[in-house]
Amino acid sequence: MRWFKAVGGTLGLMLLTLVVTGCGGGGGVSSPQVQAGMGWIVGRVALEGAPTSEGVQVVAEQVLQGKTATVRTLIASQDNPTRLRELVEEVQSGRFIGRGPVDGLYSTTTDASGNYRLEVPEGEYWVAVRKESYFAHQLSVQVRAGQTVRVDFLTRQAGVGTVQGEVRLSNEEFNSGILVFISGTSLLAYTQGTIGSYSIPNVPVQSSGDQPYFLLASAAGYGEDGIHLPKLLLTAGETVTAPLIVLSPGITITGRVVSEANPLTPVPGVQVSTSSGQSATTDSQGNFVLRRVPMGEVELLFTKAGFEPLRQRVFPSLGSFHMGDVVLPVEDNVTTISADTTLADDTVWKRDKVLLGTVTVPAGRTLTVRPGVMVRVAAGKGIVVQGTLRAEGEWTVT
Incomplete structure (x- = not known):
């Protein structure tokens, strides 16, 4: 039985990639000068x-x-x-x-x-x-x-109308200066006066098949909250009054969950919960929104079958806090691969492996082997790379 081991060392990240290109001469496409970053x-x-x-x-x-x-x-x-x-x-x-x-x-x-x-x-x-x-x-x-x-x-061209309404802070008497904006557009306004009234002009009218506009309000220490308009804005010059928005104290935390196996791949269906009781589930693009999270230190727990639970502490202090990409570790409990296998997803090996069958990495899939992982391969078996193999460290083969 042969074996090889990924050893964390000076080589850093080594990529083995099968790239299929068209035939042709040595010509190329010129690129503009790239400024770093x-x-x-x-x-x-x-x-x-x-x-x-x-x-x-x-x-x-x-x-x-x-x-x-x-x-x-x-x-x-x-x-x-x-x-x-x-x-x-x-x-x-x-x-x-x-x-x-x-x-x-x-x-x-x-x-x-x-x-x-x-x-x-x-x-x-x-x-x-x-x-x-x-x-x-x-x-x-x-x-x-x-x-x-x-x-x-x-x-497409459209007439415009106006959206108006009121926003209140749940424990404040003065409601001026709250930011109100229409999601998916750059249209916004600020509330005025004690009652928190606002008016957003130049809002494009909608077609009958459109979804109603979604309004969001945001204030320091209160995070964001929003509502759909009760009706479509269909006629030029029309004014639609939105329901009252009441902001409660707390922070809005947003982010996106991606896979450790491929940081470009979002992970839908991840349960995200906080130590203070808020929860959300990532959408098809891996995005999540947690509303009304208390200010101060908060621990977030990310869980999904096939992935290791992940805990992260954050210290939000503004009205909104964006975490960026959260990398969810892939679960790796298998130590012996007993039959020929083709990887269906991007995969990370963190534990030693015994290969009694051949592992195929198909085109479009990535196998990542962490430093220190030892892989023993039976005679006549091995790893067939048609996609990408990432070995973090130096490979030793005997």
Whole structure:
């Protein structure tokens, strides 16, 4: 029986990848000079029925672990509120167009063909487009260093109406200055007066098949909470009154759960619970939202079958706290593989293995072997790599 062992050492991460490429000569595609840690968000905006798509505002808002650099959250945290209020007004009025990054915001406008290009540091972004009398759109993207992510938008013309309502803080008498915004758009307003009234103008009307708008309110020490509008906004000039939103003290914690076997793969169906009793389940993209979490130290527990339980402590102190990607460890209880096996998912080996059958890593799948894991292989058997084998450390084969 042969054996090999992954030993943590100077080689770091060693990749063995089977790449299928087309035949051809030595020609290549030239790339722009890459600035360290930077990537690009590019795309095209098409305005339905318009002769040109020039001059559409495209804004990318960066999300950072432990702190959301979006305007809405910084304002909610009361971090330099005067400057941030001015910044929001600039974005809404279009005066922010063409300026450099401010607090994680990157902005540009489309050219005559509707194309745009933003150079941004690697990270997670909300990309939004706005054009007066057209529907606003917003999408989430992940940008890695040296990578170009394409995001195209098709938006149709629409009349606009107004959404109004009130927001109250459950244990406060004064309810002015609370941030209210429509999810998936860059439309927002602040409450005014003791009763916390607000009015959001220039809200695009909807089609009969659309979902009602979802309103979110956010305040420092109260996190976020939201409601759906009771009806669609269907007529230009219409005003829709939203139900009362009451914010209770607490923090909103958000994040995304990804697999240890492949950090690019989100994990749906993960149970997320806190030591103070709040709970949530990750959606199809691995995202979760915990609302009304008390301020101060909180322990989070992540559990799902096939994965090891994970506990993490966080110290949220602002209205919203974004954890970024939470890597969930893969469970590894098998020590002997007795028959020929083809991996159905990305897999991590953390324990010693005895291979009495051949293990095949198919295309599109990754096998990761942790340092110190010893693998004994029976005569005539082995590992067939058609996808990717990651061995962290130095391989010793005898």
